[in-house]
Amino acid sequence: MLGIETSCDETAAAVVEEVDDQTRPWRMRSSVVASQVAIHREWGGVVPEIASRQHLRDICGVVERAMDEARTSMSAIDAVAVTQGPGLVGSLLVGVSFAKSLALALGRPLVPVHHLAGHIESLFLEHGPLPLPAVVLVVSGGHTSLFHVPDAGVYRLIGRTRDDAAGEAYDKVAKLLGLGYPGGPIIDKLAREGHDRAVDFPVSRMTHRDRVAPGKTTRFEFSFSGIKTSVLRYVRGQRMGPASEAMRGVRGEPAPQPRTLSAQEIRDIAASFQRVVVETLLDRTFEAARWAGAKSIGIAGGVSANSRLRGDAAIRGEEAALPVFVPSLHLSTDNAAMIAAAGLRRFHQGARAEWDLNAEASLAMP
Numbered sequence: 140m141l142g143i144e145t146s147c148d149e150t151a152a153a154v155v156e157e158v159d160d161q162t163r164p165w166r167m168r169s170s171v172v173a174s175q176v177a178i179h180r181e182w183g184g185v186v187p188e189i190a191s192r193q194h195l196r197d198i199c200g201v202v203e204r205a206m207d208e209a210r211t212s213m214s215a216i217d218a219v220a221v222t223q224g225p226g227l228v229g230s231l232l233v234g235v236s237f238a239k240s241l242a243l244a245l246g247r248p249l250v251p252v253h254h255l256a257g258h259i260e261s262l263f264l265e266h267g268p269l270p271l272p273a274v275v276l277v278v279s280g281g282h283t284s285l286f287h288v289p290d291a292g293v294y295r296l297i298g299r300t301r302d303d304a305a306g307e308a309y310d311k312v313a314k315l316l317g318l319g320y321p322g323g324p325i326i327d328k329l330a331r332e333g334h335d336r337a338v339d340f341p342v343s344r345m346t347h348r349d350r351v352a353p354g355k356t357t358r359f360e361f362s363f364s365g366i367k368t369s370v371l372r373y374v375r376g377q378r379m380g381p382a383s384e385a386m387r388g389v390r391g392e393p394a395p396q397p398r399t400l401s402a403q404e405i406r407d408i409a410a411s412f413q414r415v416v417v418e419t420l421l422d423r424t425f426e427a428a429r430w431a432g433a434k435s436i437g438i439a440g441g442v443s444a445n446s447r448l449r450g451d452a453a454i455r456g457e458e459a460a461l462p463v464f465v466p467s468l469h470l471s472t473d474n475a476a477m478i479a480a481a482g483l484r485r486f487h488q489g490a491r492a493e494w495d496l497n498a499e500a501s502l503a504m505p
């Protein structure tokens with residue numbers, strides 16, 4: 140299976156093969172990722188128009204390289220899998236158009252893949268079949284969603300964020316601290332040298348009324364816009380001094396100049412922010428696992444690269460006697476191997492794309 144992924148700012152292609160081994164049925168033959176991070180960093184975030192144009196420049200070379208590294212040829216490819224959505228529509232279109240043309244030219248079937256199914260299957264690609272039922276947290280720059288996986292290839296959405304994704308909160312907090320983009324890896328690193336209880340940022344909790352509101356289809360919700368605002372307020376307060384000080388300017392005295400936060404203050408803010416985010420993610424995930432009677436927990440997506448999330452999840456898993464699975468770092472962030480793996484799953488379920496397949500920015504989970 141040749142997988143192609145272009146949903147955001149990574150152009151990726153990979154070859155995954157099925158092998159005769161029940162414990163690890165999928166073998167990654169190659170996985171190539173051309174990251175655009177250096178291009179978007181200049182703008183402080185992903186610029187959709189620039190992203191699509193860069194995908195266009197990179198896609199042919201990335202696919203050729205994936206074929207070379209897999210030491211295979213196009214004639215040996217049995218099917219092509221592509222991310223149909225969700226994501227940036229201009230970015231998705233490049234992958235979808237490329238995959239359609241290639242599959243048509245090769246006379247091979249095309250399999251459409253949901254990006255989050257890819258993140259979930261990254262766990263099965265890495266570890267082989269997880270003990271089921273499982274609860275899987277997909278946590279990235281665009282998503283924070285909890286899935287109940289009763290059987291292989293069946294994904295039921297049981298919770299998601301009602302506002303920002305966790306990765307988005309990392310990116311925004313890093314930006315307001317002047318740390319650059321993407322924020323996750325930088326905050327992760329600084330937080331290791333910070334005091335995680337230095338600042339008492341509030342944990343957002345859903346009220347009972349929120350949880351049982353009519354028309355609600357999910358049980359476990361996240362919210363990360365509140366903590367982002369709390370960090371912003373705290374940082375402003377620290378830089379400007381107490382309100383009475385700031386008021387001096389109003390009474391005709393010179394207003395105090397904002398001060399620069401020290402490196403240690405920034406580390407403490409990073410650590411305190413991260414503690415709250417990780418606790419929120421894990422509280423909800425373990426609560427969902429109890430509710431679902433899960434035999435294992437999976438955590439996937441860009442934020443699953445976070446060292447504290449990985450460490451704390453392992454500790455809690457041991458306490459709850461529940462095995463916790465995370466992908467290796469390469470398979471945590473966006474890649475095409477997970478799309479090829481999810482494509483194999485869908486292929487065996489009989490999924491085939493028509494030639495009028497279109498990119499869907501907000502595709503629903505199958």
Ligand code: KG4
Binds near residue numbers: 147282445
């Ligand atoms: O899955 P991904 O590559 O792309 C999306 O589908 O969004 O995830 C990217 C996100 C970014 O928000 C980035 O800041 C975050 O994952 N991230 C991290 C870490 N590494 C990447 N967040 C926290 N800690 C990390 N070590």
Ligand code: ZN
Binds near residue numbers: 258279440441472473
């Ligand atoms: Zn992703």
